Amino acid sequence: MTFGGEPSERPVVTRLNPPPPRRTRLSEQAGLREVMARFATGITVLTAGGEHGHGMTANAFSSVSLEPPMVLCCVSRAARMHAAIEAAGSFAVSILATDQRELARYFADWRRPAGLAQFDPVDWEPGPRTGAPLLGGSLAWLECELSRSYEAGDHSIFLGEVVSSSCGVAQDALVFYGGGYYHFDKQARATA
Ligand SMILES: Cc1cc2nc3c(=O)[nH]c(=O)nc-3n(C[C@H](O)[C@H](O)[C@H](O)COP(=O)(O)OP(=O)(O)OC[C@H]3O[C@@H](n4cnc5c(N)ncnc54)[C@H](O)[C@@H]3O)c2cc1C
Numbered sequence: 001m002t003f004g005g006e007p008s009e010r011p012v013v014t015r016l017n018p019p020p021p022r023r024t025r026l027s028e029q030a031g032l033r034e035v036m037a038r039f040a041t042g043i044t045v046l047t048a049g050g051e052h053g054h055g056m057t058a059n060a061f062s063s064v065s066l067e068p069p070m071v072l073c074c075v076s077r078a079a080r081m082h083a084a085i086e087a088a089g090s091f092a093v094s095i096l097a098t099d100q101r102e103l104a105r106y107f108a109d110w111r112r113p114a115g116l117a118q119f120d121p122v123d124w125e126p127g128p129r130t131g132a133p134l135l136g137g138s139l140a141w142l143e144c145e146l147s148r149s150y151e152a153g154d155h156s157i158f159l160g161e162v163v164s165s166s167c168g169v170a171q172d173a174l175v176f177y178g179g180g181y182y183h184f185d186k187q188a189r190a191t192a
Pocket of ligand 1: 043055057060062079080155179
């Protein structure tokens with residue numbers, strides 16, 4: 001692995017089993033997808049409330065700051081969710097549990113109905129602070145006021161100040177890795 005900077009400044013990283021030479025360049029989209037697929041994440045459903053009510057499966061989600069409490073999510077500018085968050089000025093995050101794989105699929109499928117009708121087959125309730133749908137049975141929920149947004153390539157980064165948060169009774173996370181859904185197995189906890 002090589003890094004920029006003067007030779008004396010470069011960290012030395014030794015890999016025990018060097019991979020075979022790659023033809024794909026990191027800057028190529030397929031290469032970036034392949035690399036990011038090796039980063040295991042949880043899965044969320046982002047929602048916006050009000051007349052532009054909408055939901056979307058997302059794993060580009062991260063904690064940003066504890067004081068003040070802030071999170072971010074990255075949303076494609078081609079997605080209906082993008083306009084929904086901008087119109088609402090707020091969003092909510094439902095962190096999915098192991099048994100919510102079908103919800104992840106549903107909210108990633110463009111054929112679902114528009115508006116609040118898309119929540120008809122789903123157990124949900126409006127968030128007390130934003131009115132954005134919170135999905136029943138999730139691991140945890142956050143409600144955020146949209147603080148700032150940044151254009152970033154074909155996505156926008158939405159920075160949200162957390163105004164409400166709570167945890168559910170479910171304990172086991174739904175995990176996305178290598179393009180597939182996995183159950184999080186607490187029994188398989190790494191001990192080494
Ligand atoms: C595990 C997982 C994680 C994801 N994480 C993210 C994330 O972090 N951020 C993110 O932005 N997306 C993410 N997605 C993708 C996102 O969930 C889907 O694209 C979802 O459908 C977007 O919902 P939407 O209603 O907001 O946008 P949609 O209206 O569904 O549009 C999404 C895309 O579908 C296309 N589309 C719309 N209508 C049609 C049509 N009739 N025919 C063909 N194509 C059409 C649009 O052009 C657009 O490119 C993720 C998906 C999965 C499965």
